[in-house]
Amino acid sequence: MARPTPERVDPWLLSEQEAVLEGDIALSALPRLAPLLRESGGEVSYRFRFGRDEHGRSVIHSSVKAELRLECQRCLNSMSHQVDAEGALALVRGPLEAEQLPRELDPLLLQEKELLQVRELVEDELLLSIPVSPRHAAGSCSGHRHREPEEPAAQQEKPNPFAVLAALKTGGNHS
Numbered sequence: 001m002a003r004p005t006p007e008r009v010d011p012w013l014l015s016e017q018e019a020v021l022e023g024d025i026a027l028s029a030l031p032r033l034a035p036l037l038r039e040s041g042g043e044v045s046y047r048f049r050f051g052r053d054e055h056g057r058s059v060i061h062s063s064v065k066a067e068l069r070l071e072c073q074r075c076l077n078s079m080s081h082q083v084d085a086e087g088a089l090a091l092v093r094g095p096l097e098a099e100q101l102p103r104e105l106d107p108l109l110l111q112e113k114e115l116l117q118v119r120e121l122v123e124d125e126l127l128l129s130i131p132v133s134p135r136h137a138a139g140s141c142s143g144h145r146h147r148e149p150e151e152p153a154a155q156q157e158k159p160n161p162f163a164v165l166a167a168l169k170t171g172g173n174h175s
Contacts, residue, residue, distance in 0.1 A: 008115035011091055011108075014050035015058035021118065022047040027066065030123040036130060038078045039069035046122045058091040059105065064125040070134040075142045083129045 005023045014021070027033065028040040044066035053059050068081040090105040092098045098107035110116065135141060160166075 005118050007119070008117055010113075011050060011060065011110060011116040012058055012112065015052055015060075015091065018049075018051045020047065020049050025119060025122055027068070030119065030126065033123055033126055036127075037069055038071045042067055042069070044083075044122055044126060046118075046125075048118075048121070053090075053105075057101075057105070060089045060091070060108070062087050062089065062121070062125060064122060064129075066126060068126070068130065070130065072136050072141060073133045074135045077136075077142060079134060079136050081130065081134060083126060085125050085129050087125070 005025055006021070009021065022045075024043045024045050027037065027042050027044060030044075034040055044064060046065075047063040049061040051059060051061070062085070064083060064085045066083045068083060069078050070081050071077070072079045088105050089108040090101050091110055092101070092107045093111060094109070098109065101107055108116075108121075
């Protein structure tokens with residue numbers, strides 16, 4: 001059984017100790033995520049491995065896994081969104097330090113004695129994984145129906161909006 005999730009931890013100390021934090025959090029306990037979910041049941045599993053990279057930077061290697069129930073923006077029915085996100089964060093003290101990071105590291109701005117809120121970090125990873133407009137796969141959505149193309153004859157029956165101008169021009173040449 002997983003240990004309870006600590007509210008706050010010292011990431012600088014955990015990096016020195018090369019510690020690992022892992023556990024599960026109920027999706028209903030994540031207030032910023034809740035409004036985006038169709039159903040708030042279920043849990044998110046997380047694993048954070050703290051350490052130092054080859055340049056001595058404090059880093060966190062993260063893994064977050066969950067099944068989110070979202071609302072399809074095409075049919076408005078419930079849909080499953082699998083999250084299996086992995087990433088690497090570097091602890092930085094300011095913007096200048098963040099700008100110097102290699103591309104594979106995302107900055108996590110914290111002051112020297114500032115504690116890290118574990119739930120917020122897990123919630124951030126989930127929020128970043130949600131598509132802007134969640135939709136079922138093409139062809140499997142009840143709101144996505146194949147539309148028949150209009151017949152060419154229907155397009156030819158429409159009056160030409162410039163016909164009036166053509167008539168005026170033709171009538172003007174006879175005078």
